[in-house]
Amino acid sequence: MNRVVHPIEQESFRRLRARLDTSHFPPLTRAVVERVVHSAADLEYASDLVMDEGELTKAHAALHAGAPVVADVEMVAAGITRRETVCRLGDARSGPGLTRSAHAVRLAYEEVGPGALWVIGCAPTALEELLTLDASPALVIGLPVGFVGAAESKAALRESGLPAVSNVSEKGGSAVAAAALNALLYHPVPSENPEENL
Structure with a gap:
């Protein structure tokens, strides 16, 4: 079923x-860049985001084949439309050396086990913890925000070699992380029929 796009969104x-030329990006990268920029009204994301089209292609296929989607916080989960998500923050407890x-x-x-898409837009510690697990993710959207640990956790994500969408700066947040996932959803x-793809 096609999504109906509101005239304001169009x-x-x-x-x-009109303000940002995204025509040089490959299709899925362009979709993610545009939706993230749109969600934040921040054109700088076009040069701040880091992703690989091949990884996005595999993640897009996994997502549409029904791979689970995990959100770090309810605000990320609330921003993801047309898809159920797993968010266990309400069940979590902090302890020595472990944040909620x-x-x-x-x-x-x-x-959820391996093969999920992880969407982290709030807590750098959530991203750091994910990197310690053998999660074999389909994709990690790692866009936590903040002055403490955010840029460092995203750098660690890029260094991990996991398929990822991240950004270099301290910027990020729930809205942009959800937007990146929604770009892949939308x-x-x-089509398996080549004539329909023309």
Whole structure:
């Protein structure tokens, strides 16, 4: 079923494209960049985001094949439309050397196992914890925000070699992380009939 796009959203994207040339990006990268920029009204994300089109292609296929989606906080989960998510923050407890967000990642991994798409937009400690697990993710959208640990956790994600969407700066947050996942959700799935893809 095709998503109905509201006229305000159509006009917003028209204005975005008038101010930012995204035509040089490959299709899924372009979709993620545009939706993140749109969600934050921040054109700088176009040069701040880091991702690989091949990894996005595999993640897009996994997502549309039903791979679980895990969110670090309810605000990320609330921003992801048209898809159920797993968020275990409400069940998590902090302890010595362990934040609630990190514990929530452990609980979520116990629930979903390998192959999920992880969407982290709030807590750098959630991203740090994910990197300690053998999660074999389809994709990690690692866009936590903050002055303490955010840029460092995203750098560690890029160094891990896991398939990822991240950014270099301290910017991020729930809205942009959810937007990156929504970009993959909204992007059409290629038809198995080659004539329909023309």
